Amino acid sequence: MSCFRLENVSYRYDKSPVLHGIDLRLEAGEILGLFGHNGAGKTTSIKLILGLMQPTEGSVAVLGGQAGDPQVTQHIGYLPENVMFYPQLTGREILSHFARLKGASLKQVPVLLEQVGLGDAMDARTKTYSKGMRQRLGLAQALLGKPRLLMLDEPTVGLDPVATADLYRLLRDLRDEGTGIVLCSHVLPGVEPYIDRAAILTEGTLKAAGDLAALRRQANMPVTLSLAPAHTLADLEKVIDEASASNGLMIRTENGSLRVDVQPREKMALLQAVMASGEVADVGIHQPSLEDIYVHFIGSGGLAHRGGSQ
Numbered sequence: 605m606s607c608f609r610l611e612n613v614s615y616r617y618d619k620s621p622v623l624h625g626i627d628l629r630l631e632a633g634e635i636l637g638l639f640g641h642n643g644a645g646k647t648t649s650i651k652l653i654l655g656l657m658q659p660t661e662g663s664v665a666v667l668g669g670q671a672g673d674p675q676v677t678q679h680i681g682y683l684p685e686n687v688m689f690y691p692q693l694t695g696r697e698i699l700s701h702f703a704r705l706k707g708a709s710l711k712q713v714p715v716l717l718e719q720v721g722l723g724d725a726m727d728a729r730t731k732t733y734s735k736g737m738r739q740r741l742g743l744a745q746a747l748l749g750k751p752r753l754l755m756l757d758e759p760t761v762g763l764d765p766v767a768t769a770d771l772y773r774l775l776r777d778l779r780d781e782g783t784g785i786v787l788c789s790h791v792l793p794g795v796e797p798y799i800d801r802a803a804i805l806t807e808g809t810l811k812a813a814g815d816l817a818a819l820r821r822q823a824n825m826p827v828t829l830s831l832a833p834a835h836t837l838a839d840l841e842k843v844i845d846e847a848s849a850s851n852g853l854m855i856r857t858e859n860g861s862l863r864v865d866v867q868p869r870e871k872m873a874l875l876q877a878v879m880a881s882g883e884v885a886d887v888g889i890h891q892p893s894l895e896d897i898y899v900h901f902i903g904s905g906g907l908a909h910r911g912g913s914q
């Protein structure tokens with residue numbers, strides 16, 4: 605079953621349109637990265653899925669029901685972008701409070717606090733928590749009641765690299781148990797191996813959505829080959845020139861190899877030519893990363909917004 609399905613969704617705040625005809629879905633057991641610059645419309649999309657607002661146009665179906673229906677909402681976990689907690693209460697007291705509000709078992713409270721790495725700090729007041737510890741408490745809150753749909757807005761803010769890797773592993777386990785997960789952010793460092801699909805929003809428009817292979821095909825960005833010469837760089841350059849597939853983008857690197865940018869459809873022909881020539885000793889192939897693809901789709905319009913509106 606779909607965790608959510610947005611069909612032709614548009615939204616405007618008063619007179620300002622912020623989402624334009626968005627089609628986006630999430631299936632159970634899938635992790636979707638929702639990426640976009642500041643003000644792209646990520647949080648607005650999440651609020652529509654939570655049923656906090658109604659779309660101006662289009663439809664939002666969530667977990668087989670209506671967005672905002674309490675029967676649906678109780679199966680959603682949400683980590684907002686900026687988590688704030690009452691400072692005089694302990695982590696355990698705060699999570700117990702949220703468990704009661706959500707109708708989740710209080711037995712889950714210490715288990716979740718252990719799971720997010722707050723086992724030793726659960727009885728300390730949250731005013732003594734670091735930013736990363738508050739973020740972990742926010743995550744524990746989102747996990748209450750074993751949600752079928754989990755939406756995390758900027759989940760790695762304040763987390764160190766080890767905690768970030770722990771978070772991604774935890775999300776992967778939840779995904780494998782069937783939870784649908786949305787990670788909402790500017791591109792998250794290191795997230796690429798952990799997401800099944802990415803959706804790229806810019807100025808309220810969905811520019812691209814799909815798994816990384818599909819996004820690479822859609823972006824049609826050059827693949828970079830690192831070629832180490834078997835004899836001399838000049839001999840290897842000659843072979844590449846004759847294969848004429850490099851678009852002229854050939855750079856000598858400091859370690860004595862060549863970096864060649866080639867269109868994906870020309871990659872195999874160039875590789876075959878250099879292999880057949882006997883002039884290459886080693887080959888490395890570098891596909892565009894998620895960050896590269898993101899920058900490609902966001903373009904200069906998106907860059908102008910980075911760090912801008914909020």
Ligand SMILES: Nc1ncnc2c1ncn2[C@@H]1O[C@H](COP(=O)(O)OP(=O)(O)OP(=O)(O)O)[C@@H](O)[C@H]1O
Pocket residue numbers: 617620622640641642643644645646647648649685790913914
């Ligand atoms: N309550 C509001 N009233 C009017 N405009 C709003 C409101 N909330 C957000 N907006 C506008 O809607 C647009 C989308 O905002 P949104 O918060 O969805 O972006 P975002 O992608 O989550 O950004 P960020 O990465 O900065 O959190 C922005 O132009 C923002 O200024």
